[in-house]
Amino acid sequence: MRRFGGLAARGERPATFEGRCIPRGRGCSSVEYARSASSSRLATRAPRRSRYDAGFHHGLLALPLAGLLLGASAVVGAAGEMTFLRLTPAQYQRAIHEIFGPSIQVDHGTTVLGVRDRGLLALGARRSTLSAAEIERFEALAQQIAAQVTDPSRRATLIACRPEADDAPDDACAARFVARAGRFLFRRPLTGDETDVYVAVARTAAETLGDYYGGLRAALAGMLVAPEFLLRIEHSEADPADPGKLRLDAWSRASRLSFFLWDSAPDALLLDAAESGDLMTQEGLDRQVERLLASPRVEQGLRAFFSDMLQFDRFATLSIDSSLFPRFTKNVEDDAREQTLRTVVDHLLHRHRDYRDLFVSRDTFLTPPLAAIYGVPLPRSQELGGAVPWVPYRFPEDDSHVGLLAQVSFLALHSHPGRSSPTLRGQAVQEIFLCRRVPPPPPDVDFSLLQDTYNPDFRTTRDRLREHRENPACASCHNLTDPIGLTLEVFDAAGGYRTTENGAPIDASGELNGRSYDGPPGLGQALRDEARAASCFVERAFAYGAARMPTDDERAWLADVRTELGNDGLQWRALMRRIARNPDFYTVVPDAQ
Numbered sequence: 001m002r003r004f005g006g007l008a009a010r011g012e013r014p015a016t017f018e019g020r021c022i023p024r025g026r027g028c029s030s031v032e033y034a035r036s037a038s039s040s041r042l043a044t045r046a047p048r049r050s051r052y053d054a055g056f057h058h059g060l061l062a063l064p065l066a067g068l069l070l071g072a073s074a075v076v077g078a079a080g081e082m083t084f085l086r087l088t089p090a091q092y093q094r095a096i097h098e099i100f101g102p103s104i105q106v107d108h109g110t111t112v113l114g115v116r117d118r119g120l121l122a123l124g125a126r127r128s129t130l131s132a133a134e135i136e137r138f139e140a141l142a143q144q145i146a147a148q149v150t151d152p153s154r155r156a157t158l159i160a161c162r163p164e165a166d167d168a169p170d171d172a173c174a175a176r177f178v179a180r181a182g183r184f185l186f187r188r189p190l191t192g193d194e195t196d197v198y199v200a201v202a203r204t205a206a207e208t209l210g211d212y213y214g215g216l217r218a219a220l221a222g223m224l225v226a227p228e229f230l231l232r233i234e235h236s237e238a239d240p241a242d243p244g245k246l247r248l249d250a251w252s253r254a255s256r257l258s259f260f261l262w263d264s265a266p267d268a269l270l271l272d273a274a275e276s277g278d279l280m281t282q283e284g285l286d287r288q289v290e291r292l293l294a295s296p297r298v299e300q301g302l303r304a305f306f307s308d309m310l311q312f313d314r315f316a317t318l319s320i321d322s323s324l325f326p327r328f329t330k331n332v333e334d335d336a337r338e339q340t341l342r343t344v345v346d347h348l349l350h351r352h353r354d355y356r357d358l359f360v361s362r363d364t365f366l367t368p369p370l371a372a373i374y375g376v377p378l379p380r381s382q383e384l385g386g387a388v389p390w391v392p393y394r395f396p397e398d399d400s401h402v403g404l405l406a407q408v409s410f411l412a413l414h415s416h417p418g419r420s421s422p423t424l425r426g427q428a429v430q431e432i433f434l435c436r437r438v439p440p441p442p443p444d445v446d447f448s449l450l451q452d453t454y455n456p457d458f459r460t461t462r463d464r465l466r467e468h469r470e471n472p473a474c475a476s477c478h479n480l481t482d483p484i485g486l487t488l489e490v491f492d493a494a495g496g497y498r499t500t501e502n503g504a505p506i507d508a509s510g511e512l513n514g515r516s517y518d519g520p521p522g523l524g525q526a527l528r529d530e531a532r533a534a535s536c537f538v539e540r541a542f543a544y545g546a547a548r549m550p551t552d553d554e555r556a557w558l559a560d561v562r563t564e565l566g567n568d569g570l571q572w573r574a575l576m577r578r579i580a581r582n583p584d585f586y587t588v589v590p591d592a593q
Helices: 029-044 054-066 089-100 132-149 152-158 171-185 193-207 211-223 251-260 266-277 282-292 296-307 311-317 330-350 356-357 368-374 409-412 422-431 461-470 472-491 517-529 532-546 551-566 572-580
Strands: 071-077 079-087 231-239 242-248 363-366 391-394 507-513 515-518
Touching: 029 363, 054 132, 089 132, 089 171, 132 152, 132 211, 152 461, 152 507, 171 193, 171 211, 193 211, 211 409, 231 251, 242 251, 251 266, 251 296, 251 532, 251 572, 282 296, 282 330, 282 572, 296 311, 296 330, 296 532, 296 572, 311 330, 311 409, 330 356, 330 363, 330 572, 356 517, 363 368, 368 409, 409 422, 409 515, 422 461, 422 472, 422 532, 461 472, 472 507, 507 517, 515 517, 517 532, 532 551, 532 572, 551 572
Parallel strands: none
Antiparallel strands: 071 079, 079 231, 231 242, 363 391, 507 515
């Protein structure tokens, strides 16, 4: 059996690949027809050179992309509402690998991160746009990928239909490839007009180049820069059970579910369920939710959610002063991020533990370079091939390295390059784990005392911050952040443990919502017991998957979910199951924020 997107190799049921128009209330969506019309006009343009190149492709598809440089909702007549969500770099790469195989090289430098909105990049995806420079980069990347897919070494695996002649167009074969690839790339079947457009692109390029596969390369590159691939376009329709409400159509429901649980596009079975209508029934939805949750791919969904929630995109700009902290190397930086994700995966997926216990757990994983930061004597060894193995490790009971807040990833991300920051760390706890926004500082704040680390009268950061907490203009914010962050002052900017600062002992006592504690273990326990931490986590999960904040009614339902799950343990799979099986998760809220 030929392999396409890894489906046949995994023994999954092959899908059908006919193209058809998906009704949007009054015919097909205006975006589909607008794209088809503009592409049809451009498809007949002659290339600037005798070879297929960027100029030809730019003229072919830049116009339709430019018409969709938006990230908010757009109303489409009486049919409902469309939402555009930009793919993340990881989702882009994963889609290519799952459709065409992991051997396809995807240049990370051509993709960029989005904007963070109320704590989540997933929410900011609604407001992300594509600049002209980014379109150029995506076009170049599309050509690179299309060239690899149509390379002679991969044709037997990825291109099932053989043309009558390699040096001439073959519309029938091209249509088969376009329809099959398009179904996975666009996460729905192509319309008849769309198929005709890309077949025409393949024909024109093949005639110009004298190469059938060069024509396929042009058509595939066109699909790879189409808005339908680069953006998750969610279509809505009237809910027959409640005519006053809008719901996602079957294809959009499949995408939302798949990106929520797998951080990836729907597979063949999920697309089949959408096409048959089974996914729009409660029983069919439940079956797919259970299938996705049982798959090993749910780990990549868990990693994506926590990477977003914990703001791991900040690693791209992290700058810890290596002259002050020589042990904090690039390897340590990479290991710190992976340590946290491995800990979360082991805790939530493998051991099925309560999310709240992540704040007090002593179990983690270390590599020798990372162990040096923690002061743990871990032997340095390498497996065959030179890879440094990860070693399970449990910190002793009297150790301050307890839970997520004491891990290098959190401590380094929320520090200054050359020194720790109780304010930044306290703000991160409030905003990331308690969903409480901390206002920015006034523009005229005097930081001179705080930065004067050599003042003999204010040797510790706690002493220097006292002035800000006593200043009425600063007190409201610092009273939210400092009582938490000062507890973490026993860790320097790189996450190393210390007991003194400038020769003075560090006072690690603190307070969270009126509860006093001493040291990082006390802070972890206070956060574990804080009801707002559980509520924040549940709301974050819903907002991440729906790419919008919950409504008041949904918040009330989520509060019930948190209470019910909290009694038995706030487990990841149980929470995902409750959210993904709820039809309200697929309800469209006009002008959602």
